[in-house]
Amino acid sequence: MADIPVEILSEIKIDKLVRSKRKSFSLEITRDAKLILRVPEKASLADIQKVLDRKKRWILKNQNLAREKTSGITAKEFVTVKEFWYLGELYKLQVINNHAVLPLTFNNGFYLSHSHLDNAREVFIRWYIDQAGAKIAERVNHYSLLSGLKYNRINITNARRRWGSCSNRGNLSFSWRAVMAPLSVIDYLAVHELVHTEEMSHSTKFWGKVKALCPDYEQHKKWLRDNHQLLSLF
Ligand SMILES: [Zn+2]
Secondary structure, eight states: OTTOOEEEOOOOOOSEEEEESOSSOEEEEOTTSOEEEEEETTOOHHHHHHHHHHTHHHHHHHHHHHHHHHHSOOHHHHGGGOEEEETTEEEEEEEEOSOOSSSEEESSSEEEEGGGGGGHHHHHHHHHHHHHHHHHHHHHHHHHHHHOOOOOEEEEEOOSSOSEEEOTTSEEEEEGGGGGSOHHHHHHHHHHHHHHTTOOSOOHHHHHHHHHHOTTHHHHHHHHHHTGGGGGOO
């Protein structure tokens, strides 16, 4: 399972595309983190994609900044949240003064190096992405071996509205936020998306196959419904 490619997908979405008689491309991030793209009248989709690829970091950075402003959580205030979810439990955050090798360590609690206070939010997200990549790939692989259901690859996304999805090419995507959920719930998500490789719709047949692999799935579905706010925590 070491060779499962885990790719960090950025969800760049154009909110508004304006074509006009201009020669250059311009990008704007609005106060509510929307992306407005102004392009020359005859710009092709490939041209637009190229610009998006090149400016990906800039777009994500500025959208995050805009969201921080509107959500009220700035990087500095972030650490005052004090407790963070991991595998269904809340753990305390402590800021440590020594020059730790890693910006963030986990040992029955979170330890953030003081020198990373200013980018605590990014450090946390990076940590969650790493954990999600390892944990989710492990569980998907387990259920794939168990059921014989084959998938192509696993992507860890930044999705704020969906825990997981499955493409018609058998690529499974999961939000890094899923690793905040209990392991039994992660198992349900893994099974849910794996079954989609055979049954694309939520048919009776689909739920039957989910239940065969995950008998308590209804309870896990409820957990996700009840804790949906975790997706938009930060
Ligand atoms: Zn589904």
